[in-house]
Amino acid sequence: MPELPEVEVFRQIFNSSALNQKVAKVDVLDDGILENISSRAFEIRMKNATFQATHRHGKYLFVELDTEETLMIHFGMTGYLEYYKDGEEEPEYSRIVFNLNNGYNLYYVCPRKLGRVSLVEDEADFIEENKLGPDTYSDEFKWEDFREIMKGKRGSIKTTLMNQQLLAGIGNVYSDEILFHSNIYPFTEVNELNEEELRTIFEKMKMVFEQAIKAEVKEEKFPKNFLLLKRSEGEECPICGGMIKREKYSGRSSYYCEAHQKKK
DNA sequence: AATATTGTTCAGCA
DNA sequence: GTGCTGAACAATAT
Numbered sequence: 001m002p003e004l005p006e007v008e009v010f011r012q013i014f015n016s017s018a019l020n021q022k023v024a025k026v027d028v029l030d031d032g033i034l035e036n037i038s039s040r041a042f043e044i045r046m047k048n049a050t051f052q053a054t055h056r057h058g059k060y061l062f063v064e065l066d067t068e069e070t071l072m073i074h075f076g077m078t079g080y081l082e083y084y085k086d087g088e089e090e091p092e093y094s095r096i097v098f099n100l101n102n103g104y105n106l107y108y109v110c111p112r113k114l115g116r117v118s119l120v121e122d123e124a125d126f127i128e129e130n131k132l133g134p135d136t137y138s139d140e141f142k143w144e145d146f147r148e149i150m151k152g153k154r155g156s157i158k159t160t161l162m163n164q165q166l167l168a169g170i171g172n173v174y175s176d177e178i179l180f181h182s183n184i185y186p187f188t189e190v191n192e193l194n195e196e197e198l199r200t201i202f203e204k205m206k207m208v209f210e211q212a213i214k215a216e217v218k219e220e221k222f223p224k225n226f227l228l229l230k231r232s233e234g235e236e237c238p239i240c241g242g243m244i245k246r247e248k249y250s251g252r253s254s255y256y257c258e259a260h261q262k263k264k
Numbered sequence: 265a266a267t268a269t270t271g272t273t274c275a276g277c278a
Numbered sequence: 279g280t281g282c283t284g285a286a287c288a289a290t291a292t
Contacts, residue, residue, distance in 0.1 A: 002270090002271085059271080076272080077269075077270030077271050078288090078289080110288095111288080112287090112288045112289045112290075114270075114272080114287065114288065114289095116272090153280090154281065156281095162271095172270070250282075251268095251269095251285085252269090252270085252271095253268080253269080
């Protein structure tokens with residue numbers, strides 16, 4: 001479930017491993033992952049490039065190269081990165097292998113092949129072309145911006161939070177988590193929420209992301225009062241002891257506490 | 265064997 | 279234009 005915190009942790013792992021390394025050779029094992037570029041062109045243009053810097057926007061990871069291009073990585077629902085010394089066994093479901101000059105390999109692994117990788121000219125242009133909203137964990141993203149985005153919206157708060165064109169980075173799991181800590185029922189209409197409730201959602205969003213990144217998105221390191229450890233019908237709410245319910249919405253499961261996230 | 269899972273995109277409809 | 283729903287994409291775990 002690579003949402004904003006997972007991608008941020010992937011970025012940090014990338015920074016402490018592959019950053020500043022030079023690509024000796026790239027193997028594309030499945031060209032269905034590549035977007036707008038052939039595997040042959042990708043392999044040629046990546047060869048001898050050096051990874052210079054990383055940025056994240058929402059669920060997207062960007063790696064600036066020393067060529068005039070930027071590597072764009074999106075993880076879909078099941079993607080992740082692995083970094084192993086050459087000679088060790090290749091992870092199952094590897095789709096792209098970056099052989100590096102330092103004798104290590106960086107693997108883009110994606111069992112369900114819903115991720116996308118591409119080379120783009122410019123990160124800012126990519127964000128604009130894809131009409132992505134502001135990154136919700138950026139320091140530049142303030143309460144006033146959030147309030148402005150929510151103004152006049154009609155749909156449910158959960159769908160609105162997950163709309164990448166409004167806000168970049170929140171998916172199914174973390175939208176549930178944010179609303180859980182905000183004491184708000186996920187299918188409340190945005191226009192039914194008052195300013196105080198919106199403010200709470202904004203604050204909890206920052207808190208949830210900060211905690212998740214601090215925990216390196218490892219289950220055992222999460223605060224014990226997090227819903228994502230209890231995503232199953234009938235579990236006990238770690239905040240109030242109420243019952244955790246599940247509701248299907250457009251093919252996705254939402255979990256919430258019946259007792260402290262009441263319908264309006 | 266059937267179902268749930270996860271993110272994005274798109275078609276069809278109100 | 280906005281928002282909702284379901285389907286499609288892929289492959290696995292239960």
